Amino acid sequence: MTHQNVPGLTLNNGVRIPQLGYGVFQIPGEKTQEAVEAALEAGYRHIDTAAAYRNEAGVGSAIAASGIPREDLFITTKLRNGDQARARDAFEESRDALGLERVDLYLIHWPVPSQGLFLQAWNDLEQIYSDGLARAIGVSNFLPDHLQELTRAADVAPAVNQIELHPTFQQRALADATRRHGMAVEAYSPLGQGEDLSNNAVVEISLRHQATPAQVVLAWQLASGNIVIPKSATPQRMRENLASVSVELTARDMEQINELDAGRRIGADPATASFSQY
Numbered sequence: 001m002t003h004q005n006v007p008g009l010t011l012n013n014g015v016r017i018p019q020l021g022y023g024v025f026q027i028p029g030e031k032t033q034e035a036v037e038a039a040l041e042a043g044y045r046h047i048d049t050a051a052a053y054r055n056e057a058g059v060g061s062a063i064a065a066s067g068i069p070r071e072d073l074f075i076t077t078k079l080r081n082g083d084q085a086r087a088r089d090a091f092e093e094s095r096d097a098l099g100l101e102r103v104d105l106y107l108i109h110w111p112v113p114s115q116g117l118f119l120q121a122w123n124d125l126e127q128i129y130s131d132g133l134a135r136a137i138g139v140s141n142f143l144p145d146h147l148q149e150l151t152r153a154a155d156v157a158p159a160v161n162q163i164e165l166h167p168t169f170q171q172r173a174l175a176d177a178t179r180r181h182g183m184a185v186e187a188y189s190p191l192g193q194g195e196d197l198s199n200n201a202v203v204e205i206s207l208r209h210q211a212t213p214a215q216v217v218l219a220w221q222l223a224s225g226n227i228v229i230p231k232s233a234t235p236q237r238m239r240e241n242l243a244s245v246s247v248e249l250t251a252r253d254m255e256q257i258n259e260l261d262a263g264r265r266i267g268a269d270p271a272t273a274s275f276s277q278y
C-alpha cells in the first residue's frame with residue numbers, strides 16, 4: 001500500500017487533503033519521532049498533532065529525517081485552549097517545534113465557550129492564513145451553535161471540523177451541520193479508541209471481507225466521506241489501517257454499521273470542556 005492509494009478530498013478553499021492520516025495523540029514526546037518515521041515508511045503522508053500533545057518536535061524530527069518532499073506531506077496542528085488569547089504567538093511556537101515554514105491545516109482545538117475567546121482566536125488564524133503560513137484553517141470539537149457563531153463572524157470560512165466520530169458515536173446532526181457550513185468532517189478517535197473493534201456486527205462484516213475490524217471501521221468512515229486519523233503505536237497496525245483504503249463495503253454493510261450508533265462518547269463534551277492542559 002502506498003500513499004498514492006489514499007484518496008484525497010478537496011477542502012472548501014481548493015486545498016487537497018489525504019482522506020486517511022496518522023494521529024499522534026497519547027504518543028509520548030520521546031517516542032514520537034520513531035512512530036512518525038514508521039508511519040511515513042508505511043505510506044502515510046498526513047499527520048495530525050497538536051500543541052497540547054507535546055510531541056510536535058518529534059513529528060518535525062521525523063519529517064526532517066524522512067527526506068520526503070515537503071509538498072508531499074500534509075501536517076495538521078492545533079491551538080491549545082489556554083492560548084486562544086495569544087494564537088499568533090502560539091502558532092509561531094508550533095511552527096518552531098515542527099521546524100516547518102508553514103503547516104497545512106491549523107485548528108482551534110476546542111471552542112471553550114466559557115472563555116468566550118474563539119472569535120478572537122479565529123481573527124489570528126485568518127491572519128496566519130492570509131500570511132500564507134497555514135494552507136487551510138479550521139476548528140475541532142465545535143458544536144452547531146459554535147459553528148453558527150463562527151461562520152457568521154468569519155471572513156475566511158473554516159475548512160474542517162475535527163470531531164469525535166466512530167460507529168458507536170456517530171454525531172450525525174453535528175456532521176450534517178458541519179457539511180451544511182461547507183466544511184469537511186474529520187473523524188477523531190475513528191476506531192472508538194479500539195473499543196468499537198469488538199462489536200459483533202463489525203467483526204461479522206470483517207469476516208465476510210477477509211479484512212480486520214479496524215479496516216472495516218475505517219472503510220466505513222472513508223465511504224461516509226469523513227477524513228480519518230487513526231492512531232497506532234505499532235507499525236503492523238499502521239499498515240493494516242492504511243490498507244483499509246482498498247476495502248469496499250456493500251450498501252448493506254454500511255447500513256449495518258450506521259445502525260450501531262449508541263451515543264457512546266469517549267472524550268470530553270465540547271459544551272463544557274475547558275481543561276487547560278488542552
Ligand SMILES: NC(=O)c1ccc[n+]([C@@H]2O[C@H](COP(=O)([O-])OP(=O)(O)OC[C@H]3O[C@@H](n4cnc5c(N)ncnc54)[C@H](OP(=O)(O)O)[C@@H]3O)[C@@H](O)[C@H]2O)c1
Nearest residue numbers: 023024025048188189190191192193194214230231232233
Ligand atoms: N481534536 C481532538 O480533540 C482529538 C481528540 C482525540 C483524538 N484526536 C486525534 O485523533 C487521533 C486518533 O484518535 P485516538 O488516538 O483517540 O483513537 P483511535 O485512533 O480511534 O484508536 C487508537 C487505539 O486503537 C488501537 N488500534 C489502532 N489500530 C488498531 C488496529 N488495527 N487493531 C486494533 N487496535 C488498534 C491503538 O492501539 P496501539 O496504539 O497499541 O496500536 C489505540 O489504543 C489522535 O491520535 C489525534 O490525532 C483528536
